[in-house]
Amino acid sequence: MRKSIHIILLLLFFINTLNAQEVVKISLDQAIQLGIQNENGIKADSINTLISKSRVKESKKNILPDLSLNANITYYGDISKTTVPAGLLGNDNPEKISLGTNNNTNAALNFNYALYKPGLYTDINIAKNNSTLAEEKLKQEKLSVKYEITRAYYEMALKKVEFKILQKEEQRYKSYYELVKGQYKNGVVLQNDLDQANLDYKSAKINTRKSKQLYELCCINLKYRINIPNDIKAEFTDSLESLQSDNDIIGNYSVADRTELKQLIIENKGNQLQLKKAKENYFPTISLIANYSQCFQSNHFDYSNSFNWYPVNYVGIQVSIPIFGIVKNHEHVLQSKLKIAQTDELIRQKTNDIQNEINKASIELKNAELNEQTSIANYNLAQCIYNRQKQQFQIGTLQYQNLLNTEKSIHNAQQNYFSSVYDLLLAKLKYEMAISK
Secondary structure, rough: OOOHHHHHHHHHHHHHHHHHOOOOEEHHHHHHHHHHHHHHHHHHHHHHHHHHHHHHHOOOOOOOOOEEEEEEEEEEOOOEEEEEEEOOOOOOOOOOEEEOOEEEEEEEEEEEEEOOOOOOOOOOHHHHHHHHHHHHHHHHHHHHHHHHHHHHHHOOOOOHHHHHHHHHHHHHHHHHHHHHHHHHHHHOOHHHHHHHHHHHHHHHHHHHHHHHHHHHHHHHHHHHHHOOOOOEEEEEEEOOOHHHOOOOOOOOOOOOHHHHHHHHHHHHHHHHHHHHHHHHHHOOOEEEEEEEEEOOOOOOOOOOHHEEEEEEEEEEEEEEEOOOHHHHHHHHHHHHHHHHHHHHHHHHHHEEEHHHHHHHHHHHHHHHHHHHHHHHHHHHHHHHHHHHHHHHOOOOOOOOHHHHHHHHHHHHHHHHHHHHHHHHHHHHHHHHHOOOO
């Protein structure tokens, strides 16, 4: 399938760039694949899934410790003097002396590892859940594009067969007119019959032209759905009847297969994770901290003098308790509980809606099957009547007006038959949409 898609895309490219006159043949399955591949909304949602996957990786990297290298140079142009009490340094009177150096340089390596951080692993699960939701939304977008293209293809196929029917009718009315014209010359029929036959033939030509225009508009709409240029010469190969034979009735289904319901369930899982995270925020953060520093003190910038360098290092445990954050977090817990309750109600309602939709689609599908069977029988009967009366008309034992009534009957029977096939295809498509196939 992928090879055929690439071949079609290659053909489309050369036709578009070289303005060639070759016709690209596209079946329904190929149209769906092309539409999904070309749809900009699907491309955008695909990028969104990549972003969500990247966020999962980002959240996992938060487990890594923080390791930073800091350096600072502080220069004091004027060092404040410190008062030394009398007798402290053998002096008789208090004195002011300068303590410290002008240049204080520090280079430090800091290490911080969260032994326990509230919500750290929950954040990872939230990111994974959001990624799953993004993928499900992408699936929904693909199904939506599939249904739109399928419906447009069915409509195109119906208008195509209607156009062919009217083409044949036009040829029949032309033959009627030629036959009546010959009978008129022989004095068999009146001028009124000749004018009526001529009028019917011209009306058939107008109906054929209108039908062709509708068919061409459906082709333009289908190209739009597939997202290919309108100037591409495309032949849509699947006929209405072949589409019917390839579309089997679907049996088993599950309400849980509907993507809308899946998304609500995934969203509710996200709400539960948010509640878990809010509860975890009551706990303190416990971290392992360490530092290794090299300090330099001198009145000059001679860093090569090892005497002025000395190390400082420490290791410890840090506990951080958000005192006022605990008070604020209470509202987050309450909001998460309310969202869970709200989504539970939406899930129950959506389940009922989907079940009702499936039941209605199933009934409509059965009705469409019965109507299609009845229309086939009527069409076959009308065809038999028409063939007999056509022979009678050709030998002159049947008047034109009587043949015309039969012509209208077979026209209606044909239209009803192909409309019933179209309605059956739409009913099957609606059923597929209901069960999210």
